[in-house]
Amino acid sequence: MIDQIRPAAAQHVPSLLALVNRFAAQNIMLPRTEEGIRRSLPDWLVVADETQGDAVVGCGCLVALTPTLVEVRSxxxxxxxxxxxxxxxxxxxxxxxxxxxxxxxxxxxTLRPAFFERLGFAVVDRWSISPKVWQACIYCPKFHRCDEVAMLMDLTEVHGAGEDDDRGSAGWNRLLKYGAWQPLKLAYQKKPEKRDG
Ligand SMILES: CC(C)(COP(=O)(O)OP(=O)(O)OC[C@H]1O[C@@H](n2cnc3c(N)ncnc32)[C@H](O)[C@@H]1OP(=O)(O)O)[C@@H](O)C(=O)NCCC(=O)NCCS
Known part of the structure; x- marks a missing residue:
């Protein structure tokens, strides 16, 4: 029988919390709180095992970062x-x-870039998803030694074959154009300079 993916419901919260936080305890994903899950419940999809009291055996959620960019989380x-x-x-x-x-x-x-690549995502510079960096990463204790890889999938129209475009497809970020995020990246990486005079 194929496991059915469905929207999360209130009865799933305890086992959802337990599943996510079991992996969080192994430091391979971020922990979630019960309140946070309840508040964001309409944004979760789950697979639950009906033979085990509807216990969640798979989950994931969407978190809006901007009106056009959304993150797959947890x-x-x-x-x-x-x-x-x-x-x-x-x-x-x-x-x-x-x-x-x-x-x-x-x-x-993610720590599993190959897994996401096979699903159509492309590896991008962390700063090309800068809303995520500013909203969440800067509060993370691992901010300066982050081992996660930023992945992006473009849902807008794919460029036609032969089109004069060297931007790639899945990796091209319409929202955060090069000119917009590059100064942020440079500011972040720049060492203090001596000032003239
Ligand atoms: C990452 C995670 C969600 C993947 O879930 P999963 O159900 O194992 O994913 P899939 O089965 O679709 O794919 C996993 C691998 O099994 C392989 N696979 C898929 N279907 C398969 C099948 N029927 N038989 C055997 N292997 C299969 C895939 O090729 C894939 O290989 P890859 O990792 O090299 O890409 C899961 O390993 C997990 O929960 N990890 C711990 C938490 C975690 O790391 N979360 C953060 C993810 S960003």
Missing amino acids: LAVAESRQGTGLGGRLVTALVDEARIRGYEQVCAL
């Missing part, structure tokens, strides 16, 4: 179900939901 699949395609199906369902909600880009920060 993606988790129970150890016993990993490697069977559930994680991939959850990401695909979240991307579909992002498209339905009218977002232009979906991003993720």
Whole structure:
């Protein structure tokens, strides 16, 4: 039987919390609070095992970073179900939901870039998803030694073959054009300079 992906409901909150925080305790994803999950419940998709009291065995959610950019966050699949395609199906369902909600880009920060690449995401510079950096990363204790890779998928029209465009497709960020984020990146990386006079 194929596990059904569905919107999360109130009865899923305890097992959802337990699943996410089990991996958070291993330092491979960020913890969530019960209140935070309840508040954002309409943005979660889950797979639940009806034979185990509807316990959540897979989950993920969408977090809006701007009106056009949304993040896939808190993606988790129970150890016993990993490697069977559930994680991939959850990401695909979240991307579909992002498209339905009218977002232009979906991003993720991950330790599993190859997994996201196979699903159509492209590796991008962390600063090309700067709303995420400013809203969340700067509060993270691992900000200066971040080991996660920024991934992006463009949901807008794909450029036609042969079109004169060297920007790539999935990696091109319409929202944060080069000129907009480059000064931020330079400011962040720049060492203090001696001033003339
Ligand atoms: C990352 C995670 C969500 C992936 O979930 P998953 O259900 O194992 O994902 P899938 O089964 O779709 O894909 C996992 C791998 O199994 C392979 N796979 C997919 N379907 C398969 C099948 N039917 N049989 C065997 N292998 C399969 C895929 O090729 C994939 O390989 P890859 O990782 O090299 O890309 C899961 O490992 C997890 O919860 N990890 C801990 C939490 C975590 O790291 N979360 C953050 C993610 S950003």
